[in-house]
Amino acid sequence: MTMTTGRVAPDRVDATLGELRSVLRPDQISTAGAVRDQHGIDEGLFAGVAPDAVVFARSTEDVVAAVRACAAHGTPLVPFGAGTSLEGHIAALAGGISLDLGGMDRVLEVNVDDLDCRVQAGVHRVALNDTLRRDGLFFPIDPGADATIGGMASTRASGTNAVRYGTMRDNVLGLTVVLADGRVVRTGTRARKSAAGYDLTRLFVGAEGTLGVITEVALRLHGLPEAMSAAVCGFPTVADAVRTTIETVQLGIPVARIELLDAVQVAACNAYSDLGLAERPMLFLEFHGNPAAVADQAQQVGALARANGGDDWSWTGDEAERNRLWKARHDAYYAALALRPGCRGMPTDVCVPISRLAGCIEETRRDLDDAGVVAPIVGHVGDGNFHVIFLVHPDRPAELDQVKALNDRLVQRALSMGGTCTGEHGIGYGKMAHLRAKHGEAVDVMATLKAALDPAGLFNPGKITG
């Protein structure tokens, strides 16, 4: 990957920091090597690049100060939440400032009757749900990692229960955003829907910090379900599991989660936790509702599963038993890592029309087998979204090259099937070439928007449009 941007000159960074030292506390600025390194690399496949300094924001006003100082001196600025992104989103490709919003971690308001809340961008999703639980509410988006809400908004995160509750696109009601010139704009209202002009909320959701810095997020919430139940079932083939999923969605059965583990992943889970599962594709399901509804939903899906060759349907409404049934899914990532101790896990991320999902997974499995690569597949199959979990040894660069080539072919396969190069991880700089390959004209429009809102190109440079 060639960088389109050079690194900012040190004197510009110094001038920026000098200006900020007059308005921020000393502990809000760090140039320590370890702090810089940690802020430049995420959890994905792509090389990190450390920023020149890290600024810790405590308020929207701090963000405005940082943005204005960067703008005044031409210093790049990369917003940072929890660093759990996967496509090199936070690499400081042009150097400059990493703006850490993790200290903005207050839940500002919870409106129980309206099922909404407003939080600072640095609130982590697990902490938010701990706060919401006392009011009988929850925020459903679960990307796995304990990301910040601002980071999840910026990458349009989703995860295991998007099939029922949607993604960050659907669950952000409004934003407070600091623009490239330091203006603060609030988008959306507390109304549940609106037809009031351009959808600025959706423009900043998924923009990965390239159009503005999100400092506050208003979220749609849901009531904690009265009852939850879980089911698992093995199938002869991936196609049988996907057919069951398609029929479930077509019938409008509101499954909360419907997850696929392929046979390689199930074998990994057996090895990791001694589960003794039959090593074939499995669906893991969760149902939310009242006791009658979750039983009825499970009964319906169970019938579909059996008609598609699933002959070991297990269902429970008991919490301990539910956790036992779902153990393989909960442990999937760690079980995958245990296949090759000492390796990093590198999950890919494509999403295809669900009618093409079984074919896409099966072709991908053949490609992996042909290459002699052991890599489990896990899918949010209700959405047509799946991940190959590659295992790469950090000291063997040839492995990384092989994985990148396999991932390129996977993305091409998904695109050729009418899918997208990323269902939920985003573009960062890891998928810019794929984005342009599929959506050239659209990327030109994105670049026009980027130039309009950030004409100096200082917000997270080198990402999405370049």
Place this chain on the structure above:
Amino acid sequence: MTMTTGRVAPDRVDATLGELRSVLRPDQISTAGAVRDQHGIDEGLFAGVAPDAVVFARSTEDVVAAVRACAAHGTPLVPFGAGTSLEGHIAALAGGISLDLGGMDRVLEVNVDDLDCRVQAGVHRVALNDTLRRDGLFFPIDPGADATIGGMASTRASGTNAVRYGTMRDNVLGLTVVLADGRVVRTGTRARKSAAGYDLTRLFVGAEGTLGVITEVALRLHGLPEAMSAAVCGFPTVADAVRTTIETVQLGIPVARIELLDAVQVAACNAYSDLGLAERPMLFLEFHGNPAAVADQAQQVGALARANGGDDWSWTGDEAERNRLWKARHDAYYAALALRPGCRGMPTDVCVPISRLAGCIEETRRDLDDAGVVAPIVGHVGDGNFHVIFLVHPDRPAELDQVKALNDRLVQRALSMGGTCTGEHGIGYGKMAHLRAKHGEAVDVMATLKAALDPAGLFNPGKITG
């Protein structure tokens, strides 16, 4: 309302039409007065302005030709679907061309397994559902009027079952859009979700033709429910009905529709159809699912209704009986019109956090009563969205002024409660002042986007940002 744009010079229009006559058939261009008049006025409160000519597009290529010709000669262009908008959206404020997409009425593909389809922008929603029914599918967004899908996308339409199925924002998967310089861009993919760059789809949805001309729309579909049931119930007060709605939503009961008629509207329905209903606020509900689920949902909501003072809960799964129960809701608009024969119906459109809904409706009712104005109220209460149906005599301009003043106060009331000036009708030119009053900084950002994508300001000038 002052126009910010002058009318385009006739020679520019002539040059544009001259160029188009060489590429379009003669019957695709009209300058007849009746045709022009019909294309300049919608069904709302605000004065129409006829375009100088109407061009009838049959294909995306025709749209490109029209856009290029308009761009070459500086001629404004206003996209036209069915003309059912309500805030002056299609008024040709600066003259120029009305581009009628009604002839682009083909359903291009229906993918049953993926629950999606792609249609030309001029397909009407009723015709689409007629086509989908044979595959057991439906498209749920129902704004009342038989609008075109392109028009519904452009105004971010919703309607009675948005509480369960969302709005056009949630149900458009992708678009084909002709940009101001004639480029054709496709947004989105057939994947159910994506994190691939800026959400261009959501940018054009709700942009009211000011950023581009939508020529094709990919839609998310739903399986026709196996069973539908309906319920109605009267309440002592609007607050009791709204409390029932809030509790229903909090419990996550997936009602398909939950509609409020206030006592004035119920009285109007009694007078119109001799129904003999108790003249107090009523909720109308619809449930979708399998027979067990719709019975269970109705049982749950019925219990909530009774606990909130609703003592005449009626429920049925029978289709004929369902239509009888819902008759008052189906006839609401015509019953309102019949209150003052010879008058036009003029529906307002605000949306507030649901915790403020009862207060907003009650204050509005007092304001109407104080003014001596008879105007029923109908609400999509699951979303916090409601309409006052004003009745204005066309020959009495003072009435229109009074209605506009009442509407202004209504919008101010909604904004002060954290709501929006429009839940589903859009801005057009009727609500530009309200949009700016509430969202000044955001409107500046919208104007920046408008200038970036349509620098000459030829797409539907004088709307949203001016």
